Amino acid sequence: MQTALRSETAGGRGRRLWNGMWRSRLLYLILIPGLVHMLVFKLLPLFGLVIAFQDYSLIKGIGASKWVGFANFEKFLSDPYFWKLLKNTALLAFFNLLFVFPIPILFALMVNEVRIKSVQRFVQTVTFFPYFISSAVAVSILYTFLSPQSGLVNMALQSMGGEPVFFMSEPGWFRPLYVALNVWQLFGYSSIIYLAAMTNIDPHLYEAADMDGASRFRKMFHITLPSILNTIVIMFILAIGQIMTVDLDKILLMYNPSLYDTADVIQSYVYRQAFATRGFPNYSYGAAVGLMQSIVAFILVLSANKASKKFSDSQIF
């Protein structure tokens, strides 16, 4: 009897779901291309990650390649170079997060205060441009500016009696330059999300603050900032997920033998292992290192999400 009731309930729920879907069938139809894209390009390829547990050979394919268990993972973890790579990756990612994340928020807060709309739009457009410049061009610009013999910066230094600085070959300069380049390229683009969130703030709050005699800064920090806090938290959790991801293109374009001490990161190492060899690239090893990196990023996102749930109301899932 109970079973019959349960199945009837389940059947009723199924019918209701189907009816609901049928009513919104056009919306679901629109969803299909996105789902197919996700399935084909995001989910299906994940099965390819099994090569991390194989001695993968392109000619034998996934089916016939030899299984090696965790050998590739053990090899990486016992590699004397591992700790250096981890340190370089973590530091670069940390500094990147430290500067690339908050600057767009500060910039959005300032742009939001500009009262002349045309000026506001002009500033937004100009700061948005660098996002469309490719890494190759951006790094070339950096090289040109910082060239020890013909660069603007060094010419200025020399005209003040200083010695030229080899910015692009000093290990100590690599992280600041990498982060600065990222800030320059991304701050205009990233600030759009916060500016959009600011447009949703109830104007009555500002009017009430005006009546209470609140200054601009008070309004900024007591109305604008708390109102976009949820957006900031969500963006932060997403940024945490990217913490182990560095911009490989930029690094490969920027690095040279004198920078290996600070510029060699897990991704550039994987690239050397998996792609830069002449014949028999070690895809399995590359996949194992990449998978480990993804797992670390996943754990970080879960932790950030949990922390966010505990300390504020915002969370992604």
Next chain:
Amino acid sequence: MVVLAAMLILSACNKSGSDESSASPSASASGSGGGSGEKVQFSYLLAGKYINWLKDLKWYPELLKNTNADIELVNGGEDDDQYYKSLETKLMSNDLPDSAIVTLSQAEVYGSQGLFLNLKDLIEKNAPNIKKFIDANPDYKKMITASDGNIYGLPQQYPVITPVPFYRADFFERAGIASNPTTIQEFTDVLKKLKAAYPAADFYPFTGRDGYIKFTESFQAKDFIDDSGKVHGIYNNGLGYDLKAPGFKQLVEWYNTLFTEKLIDPEWIYGTQTEETWQTKMLTGKGAISYDFFTRPSWFMNNGGPKNDPKYSIKVMDALKDQQGNAPKVSAYQPRFRNDRVFVINAASEKKAEAIIKFMDYVFSDEGRTLMDYGVEGQSYKNEGGEKEYLVKFEEEGNKPLGTPVWNFLQDRLTFPAPSNDEAYYQWMDDLTKSFAKDFFTKYAEVMPALKYSTDQLKERSGLVANVQPMIDSNLVKFITGKRPISEWDAFLKEADAQGYSKIVDIDQAAYDANK
């Protein structure tokens, strides 16, 4: 990583697809050098820059005509780097062209697994000229014969050429340098005199591009295989260095002196120098001496040197004597037979194989060699008392823009892997290059053997090199620029060993021993 995974899945899907290439129209063979019969049609995978080069050559249409061939040149990536990086995935895809350029290890490993055809019987039956060359060159035979006794690929024979040290003769004159240096000490003195004569802050007498470690032969610090068969250093056909050679430490100390006294271009040491910046410096008088490819002196003379400065003059100096005062051996750019330019035939194109090998046989024949090395009689060369003489000049033909049909015979570039004719190659050069090339190479060139690695050796080696090389590179820069004291040299060698330096040398030794 997702992209990598997607690539693998797609590659796996491709493999399960139908075999299209075997269904492509078959071509019956035409005789070597024959122009009759059905057209020989096949596709050929190589780097794009060689396709552009080949298409401009005036002898190429003649070659196709003589062999009645129609070859589809397939671009596998613009330059060598791009080509080899994506080669593995191309080899595994279902649309691998009928023939391709691969590395020798790929030819053997994938050949034995059935991806490429065994050419042994094909050559025996259809290619008398290839057979003759193999029989006449035991080293070549040993190199191309796989461990299973089969032949999966035909490598290119490379002309004997080395880098040469060259200098601004007009700068030497102005600095009062009457004779060329013959030893490292004299060379250092020359650099000092140049710096004194040209004190500008941005003038560094010794400059260059790519690897800055030069004169290893004079410091007896090259990687090499000694008479007893012992491998010294990470083997790079003599173009690298032996980190543990006493001379190498001295070389690093010498570089440190050059750096401290501003005699060497710091951008070159730091690795930020590009080909363009080096060229600009050599053309605009911000550098006076380089050690580079042997056609570079004439390149500078023909690309703006005398145009900017009428006194501009580049000359080549002798290699510097070693520490015992002997003439050094400068390593040739490549082993005699290149293990990275190997012609293979796709196993799925078996029906065309006979025709393709006959085409290659023509390339190996006297007629084919004459066509590719000298062109057409009466048009690009003449016969003078049995000697061939070019009617066209490299100075006129060699500098024409891309897309212009030219007579050109630079055998160091890849077309179809073939035997080389060094005499013709040197003769084809411009007057300046001709004036020193043959003499320099005869006096100093040393061709080192190529090592053949097993798949496992290659995998382990490339993994270790990926670890060790950056560590060595960055430390050498530190020693040279004085950021690490030379007193820590022994500690550095231990660090290099801990990262796997000795293991790489052991692998090289094992590879050499296995193919002795």
